[in-house]
Amino acid sequence: GAVVSQHPSWVICKSGTSVKIECRSLDFQATTMFWYRQFPKQSLMLMATSNEGSKATYEQGVEKDKFLINHASLTLSTLTVTSAHPEDSSFYICSARRSGNEQFFGPGTRLTVL
Amino acid sequence: AQSVTQLDSHVSVSEGTPVLLRCNYSSSYSPSLFWYVQHPNKGLQLLLKYTSAATLVKGINGFEAEFKKSETSFHLTKPSAHMSDAAEYFCGGGYQKVTFGTGTKLQVIP
Numbered sequence: 001g002a003v004v005s006q007h008p009s010w011v012i013c014k015s016g017t018s019v020k021i022e023c024r025s026l027d028f029q030a031t032t033m034f035w036y037r038q039f040p041k042q043s044l045m046l047m048a049t050s051n052e053g054s055k056a057t058y059e060q061g062v063e064k065d066k067f068l069i070n071h072a073s074l075t076l077s078t079l080t081v082t083s084a085h086p087e088d089s090s091f092y093i094c095s096a097r098r099s100g101n102e103q104f105f106g107p108g109t110r111l112t113v114l
Numbered sequence: 115a116q117s118v119t120q121l122d123s124h125v126s127v128s129e130g131t132p133v134l135l136r137c138n139y140s141s142s143y144s145p146s147l148f149w150y151v152q153h154p155n156k157g158l159q160l161l162l163k164y165t166s167a168a169t170l171v172k173g174i175n176g177f178e179a180e181f182k183k184s185e186t187s188f189h190l191t192k193p194s195a196h197m198s199d200a201a202e203y204f205c206g207g208g209y210q211k212v213t214f215g216t217g218t219k220l221q222v223i224p
């Protein structure tokens with residue numbers, strides 16, 4: 001099956017700093033990648049859809065200036081949490097869509113903001 | 115728009131007994147439905163997906179799900195639970211983007 005990686009797998013940062021999370025499709029090209037966040041004991045919430053070479057489409061209620069998404073190539077999308085605060089602490093998961101509409105999920109990145 | 119509802123937040127079964135995790139969908143058109151499993155601190159793994167080819171869908175690890183249009187359901191089943199099945203299960207639906215239900219935590223009692 002297709003493999004999607006995320007880096008880092010976990011990160012702890014101070015309030016006010018920015019954190020970048022990478023999502024890579026390792027053995028396929030993904031024209032579309034998705035970013036989700038998951039609060040403890042809750043479901044995944046879609047944050048944004050990232051298309052290679054174009055601006056990301058954000059879901060309602062997600063601040064695009066807070067969560068910067070860059071999809072620079074067919075195998076890499078990055079999510080930058082700017083000026084992070086404790087309420088941004090969460091589990092961030094990306095997925096990449098290959099042809100055929102199936103999405104492959106990364107292992108997730110746990111962000112803790114102190 | 116398509117949405118899914120998972121009826122149980124927590125299900126507990128004994129090892130070796132059947133598993134039933136419930137999911138209902140609402141869609142104005144023929145849905146695309148999925149079941150994913152998430153083990154602690156891990157990403158999601160696709161168990162199976164329905165894409166209108168067959169109403170009974172077989173997935174990995176002995177799981178299967180049946181699409182019932184009359185009941186707008188897509189329940190996940192397994193004949194015999196294994197300890198390794200203990201995890202969080204998410205029902206999802208959608209074409210261009212997947213939206214998820216609130217999840218069902220499966221506990222398997224030895």
